[in-house]
Amino acid sequence: xxSTLEYVRFHALCSYACFGMSLVLNTLVVILVSNSEKLIxxxxxxxxxxxxxxxxxxxxSIAPMYWAHLPHILLFFPTGPLAHIQILAPxxxxxxxxxxxxxxxxxxxxxxxxxxxxxxxxxxxxxxxxFDLDFEKIYxxxxxxxxxxxxxxxx
Numbered sequence: 368x369x370s371t372l373e374y375v376r377f378h379a380l381c382s383y384a385c386f387g388m389s390l391v392l393n394t395l396v397v398i399l400v401s402n403s404e405k406l407i408x409x410x411x412x413x414x415x416x417x418x419x420x421x422x423x424x425x426x427x428s429i430a431p432m433y434w435a436h437l438p439h440i441l442l443f444f445p446t447g448p449l450a451h452i453q454i455l456a457p458x459x460x461x462x463x464x465x466x467x468x469x470x471x472x473x474x475x476x477x478x479x480x481x482x483x484x485x486x487x488x489x490x491x492x493x494x495x496x497x498f499d500l501d502f503e504k505i506y507x508x509x510x511x512x513x514x515x516x517x518x519x520x521x522x
């Protein structure tokens with residue numbers, strides 16, 4: 368790259384291309400999951416992943432962030448054609464950060480679901496003596512409750 372402006376344009380074009388790919392691939396995931404009979408119990412988690420990924424990609428393409436690392440400072444600069452709109456860049460950055468956190472929580476929910484299916488252990492019997500939380504309710508937020516309620520308990 369010869370100049371900073373060319374780098375900013377390239378960065379914005381890559382963000383727009385990634386948004387287009389995300390839209391196409393997440394739509395494909397939704398179509399495939401909705402037609403599958405074997406993924407009924409985790410279907411809602413896949414839908415949530417697709418929605419959060421599209422939100423993340425759209426926020427990233429609205430105001431692509433260029434960052435610089437200095438000693439003890441991490442700076443973020445919004446770039447791209449929409450970066451000059453002062454209210455849009457902070458909202459897009461907050462959406463991007465929120466979608467990232469939600470996506471990490473959904474990944475954890477997916478692992479919990481797989482653990483529940485493979486081990487069929489009751490989380491409350493294992494974890495409740497140590498904590499004052501009902502882990503079954505926390506887990507069921509990210510899963511299809513009908514499928515888990517009908518699952519036989521087999522420790």
